[in-house]
Amino acid sequence: MPKIVANALGPSPLEENLRRLTDEVGGRMTGSPAMSRAVAWAVAAFRQAGVDEVRAEKYTIPLSWSEGATRLEVLMPAPFPMRLVSVGWAPPTPAAGLEANLVDIGEGSEADFARAGASAKGAILLAHSEIGKTWEDLFNEYLRAPVIINRAVKSGAGAILWMSTRERGLLYRHQNTLTGELDRLPQAIVAREDAQRLARFLAAGEKVRVRLVMPNRVGGPAEQENVVAEIRGREKPDEYVILGAHLDSWELGTGALDNGCNAALVIEAARVIHATGLRPRR
Amino acid sequence: MPKIVANALGPSPLEENLRRLTDEVGGRMTGSPAMSRAVAWAVAAFRQAGVDEVRAEKYTIPLSWSEGATRLEVLMPAPFPMRLVSVGWAPPTPAAGLEANLVDIGEGSEADFARAGASAKGAILLAHSEIGKTWEDLFNEYLRAPVIINRAVKSGAGAILWMSTRERGLLYRHQNTLTGELDRLPQAIVAREDAQRLARFLAAGEKVRVRLVMPNRVGGPAEQENVVAEIRGREKPDEYVILGAHLDSWELGTGALDNGCNAALVIEAARVIHATGLRPRR
Known part of the structure; x- marks a missing residue:
C-alpha cells in the first residue's frame, strides 16, 4: 500500500x-x-x-442523435435574442419550425395544467424552475421532468421550453429518456433570464407567439x-x-x-x- | 419636500x-x-x-455600426465551439474572414510584445485579463485597451481577441474608441473559458490557427x-x-x-x- x-x-x-x-x-x-x-x-x-x-x-445504440441549429424566434410581442439548446434525444420540430402560442405552466403541477386548460393544446409550454444548487435539486430536476412531460402529452401540447436551473445564461443539458428511445415531445432548455423575460410578458397579459426551430438529426442504430x-x-x-x-x-x-x-x-x-x-x- | x-x-x-x-x-x-x-x-x-x-x-452620429454574425473558427488543432462578440465600433474583417496564427500576448505589456516579436505580424493576438469585480477593475479594463491596441497596430497584428473579464461564458461588450470613429483593428471579446482553452493550446506548444469572421456593418452619418x-x-x-x-x-x-x-x-x-x-x- x-x-x-x-x-x-x-x-x-x-x-x-x-x-x-x-x-x-x-x-x-x-x-x-x-x-x-x-x-x-x-x-x-x-x-x-x-x-x-x-x-x-x-x-450498438438503438438511435443516434445530434443537435442542429436550435433557435427560438419570438414573433410577438417583439423579436429578441434567445439562448437555448435542445434537450437530449428530443425529437426534431418540422423543418420550418413549430409556430404556436406560448403558455406558462409554472411548476407544471396538475393544478397548473388545470389552470392552463384547453390553451395548452397545440401550444408551446414554458416550465419554470428553481435555481439548482444541491444534489437534491439536481435529482429533483431529473425526476420532475417525466411527470410534466406526461401531463404535457396528455394536454396535447406541441413542445416544452424548460427554464434553465442555472443563472447567467448557463445551459445545463440532460435528457429525459433512459431507454435509448426518442423523447415524446420537442423540448429545449432556455437561458434562465430569457425564459423569465418570456414569463413576464405572459404575466403582464400579453400574447406571446413563438417559433421553435429544432432540426435535431436522428439516425438508425449506430456502433459505438x-x-x-x-x-x-x-x-x-x-x-x-x-x-x-x-x-x-x-x-x-x-x-x-x-x-x-x-x-x-x-x-x-x-x-x-x-x-x-x-x-x-x- | x-x-x-x-x-x-x-x-x-x-x-x-x-x-x-x-x-x-x-x-x-x-x-x-x-x-x-x-x-x-x-x-x-x-x-x-x-x-x-x-x-x-x-x-447626427458620424458613423453607424452594428454587429453581423461574429464567429471564430478554430482550424488547428481541432474545431470546437467558441462564444464571442465583436468589440463595439470594431472594423469588419474581410467577408471571408481573417485566417491567421493565434499568438498569446499575455497581459499585452511592452515585454509581452517584445517576446512575441515578429510572430505578431499578421497574427491574431490573444490578450489575457483578470476577472473584473471592482470599479477599479472596470476602469482598468477601459484604460488598458487603447495602449495594447497601439502596440498591436505597431506590431502589424491583424486582430485582437480579448479574454472576457467575466466568468461562465458571460460577455461584457464595450468600445475602445470615444470619437465616433471606427476602431483601428478588428477585435472581439471571447468567453473567458474559451479564451483560456486557446491559451492552454499555445502554452502546450501547439500551433493554433483560427479564422475570425466579423461582418460588422458600418454606415455613413445617421440621424439620432x-x-x-x-x-x-x-x-x-x-x-x-x-x-x-x-x-x-x-x-x-x-x-x-x-x-x-x-x-x-x-x-x-x-x-x-x-x-x-x-x-x-x-
Missing part, C-alpha cells in the same frame, strides 16, 4: 492526459466524431499506463465502443475487480468534471498499479 | 415603465430600430408624467434623437436645472442597470414634481 501511495503522489501524466481529453478532444457525445477520438485517447493512455491488454469493444483494459490477476486471472467511468459527455462544455477527471483517474489507477510492479490477486 | 417624498413613496408607474423599456424594447443600441422604439417610449412616458413639453431633438422634457420654472423660465441619463444600451442584454433604471428615474422625478403641484423656481 505505501508503494502505491508513493507512486500515486509522485510525478504523473494525469493532468496532461486530462488536458488532452478535455481541451483537445473536448465535448464527446456518444455517436459523434469527438467520441471516436476519445476512444482513441483512452486506448493510447491505457497502453502508456502499461496494462496487460487494452481493447475497444463494440456495442467501450474501452476495456486489463491487468491480469496472479492467482485468479478469470475473476474480475472492475473500475469504471463513462467517457462520453455533452458537447456544451469539455466534459472535465463529468466525467473526464474520472476517466483519467481510472487510467491513472492502472498506471500506478503497473508502476509499483505489484500484481493483484484477481 | 415632504410632499415630494410622499409622492415618490406612493404608488408609481416606475416599475411597469421600466419593464416596458427593458423587456419590450430591450437592448437599444444607438442607430438600431430598438433605439427608435426607446425614444418613443421616453416621449410617451414623459407625456404621461405630465411635463409641460416633451420633444425628440435630432443629432435625444428626448428632452421640460417643466418650466415659475420665476426664471429661461434658466435650467438639468437631470439626465443615457437611454441607449448594448443589445447583449436588456440594458436594465445600464442605464434603463436611471432613464426611468428621470421620468419618475418629472412625474413626482408634477404630481405635487409644485413648480420649481427655474
Whole structure:
C-alpha cells in the first residue's frame, strides 16, 4: 500500500492526459466524431499506463442523435435574442419550425395544467424552475421532468421550453429518456433570464407567439465502443475487480468534471498499479 | 419636500415603465430600430408624467455600426465551439474572414510584445485579463485597451481577441474608441473559458490557427434623437436645472442597470414634481 501511495503522489501524466481529453478532444457525445477520438485517447493512455491488454469493444445504440441549429424566434410581442439548446434525444420540430402560442405552466403541477386548460393544446409550454444548487435539486430536476412531460402529452401540447436551473445564461443539458428511445415531445432548455423575460410578458397579459426551430438529426442504430483494459490477476486471472467511468459527455462544455477527471483517474489507477510492479490477486 | 417624498413613496408607474423599456424594447443600441422604439417610449412616458413639453431633438452620429454574425473558427488543432462578440465600433474583417496564427500576448505589456516579436505580424493576438469585480477593475479594463491596441497596430497584428473579464461564458461588450470613429483593428471579446482553452493550446506548444469572421456593418452619418422634457420654472423660465441619463444600451442584454433604471428615474422625478403641484423656481 505505501508503494502505491508513493507512486500515486509522485510525478504523473494525469493532468496532461486530462488536458488532452478535455481541451483537445473536448465535448464527446456518444455517436459523434469527438467520441471516436476519445476512444482513441483512452486506448493510447491505457497502453502508456502499461496494462496487460487494452481493447475497444463494440456495442450498438438503438438511435443516434445530434443537435442542429436550435433557435427560438419570438414573433410577438417583439423579436429578441434567445439562448437555448435542445434537450437530449428530443425529437426534431418540422423543418420550418413549430409556430404556436406560448403558455406558462409554472411548476407544471396538475393544478397548473388545470389552470392552463384547453390553451395548452397545440401550444408551446414554458416550465419554470428553481435555481439548482444541491444534489437534491439536481435529482429533483431529473425526476420532475417525466411527470410534466406526461401531463404535457396528455394536454396535447406541441413542445416544452424548460427554464434553465442555472443563472447567467448557463445551459445545463440532460435528457429525459433512459431507454435509448426518442423523447415524446420537442423540448429545449432556455437561458434562465430569457425564459423569465418570456414569463413576464405572459404575466403582464400579453400574447406571446413563438417559433421553435429544432432540426435535431436522428439516425438508425449506430456502433459505438467501450474501452476495456486489463491487468491480469496472479492467482485468479478469470475473476474480475472492475473500475469504471463513462467517457462520453455533452458537447456544451469539455466534459472535465463529468466525467473526464474520472476517466483519467481510472487510467491513472492502472498506471500506478503497473508502476509499483505489484500484481493483484484477481 | 415632504410632499415630494410622499409622492415618490406612493404608488408609481416606475416599475411597469421600466419593464416596458427593458423587456419590450430591450437592448437599444444607438442607430438600431430598438433605439427608435426607446425614444418613443421616453416621449410617451414623459407625456404621461405630465411635463409641460416633451420633444425628440435630432443629432447626427458620424458613423453607424452594428454587429453581423461574429464567429471564430478554430482550424488547428481541432474545431470546437467558441462564444464571442465583436468589440463595439470594431472594423469588419474581410467577408471571408481573417485566417491567421493565434499568438498569446499575455497581459499585452511592452515585454509581452517584445517576446512575441515578429510572430505578431499578421497574427491574431490573444490578450489575457483578470476577472473584473471592482470599479477599479472596470476602469482598468477601459484604460488598458487603447495602449495594447497601439502596440498591436505597431506590431502589424491583424486582430485582437480579448479574454472576457467575466466568468461562465458571460460577455461584457464595450468600445475602445470615444470619437465616433471606427476602431483601428478588428477585435472581439471571447468567453473567458474559451479564451483560456486557446491559451492552454499555445502554452502546450501547439500551433493554433483560427479564422475570425466579423461582418460588422458600418454606415455613413445617421440621424439620432435625444428626448428632452421640460417643466418650466415659475420665476426664471429661461434658466435650467438639468437631470439626465443615457437611454441607449448594448443589445447583449436588456440594458436594465445600464442605464434603463436611471432613464426611468428621470421620468419618475418629472412625474413626482408634477404630481405635487409644485413648480420649481427655474
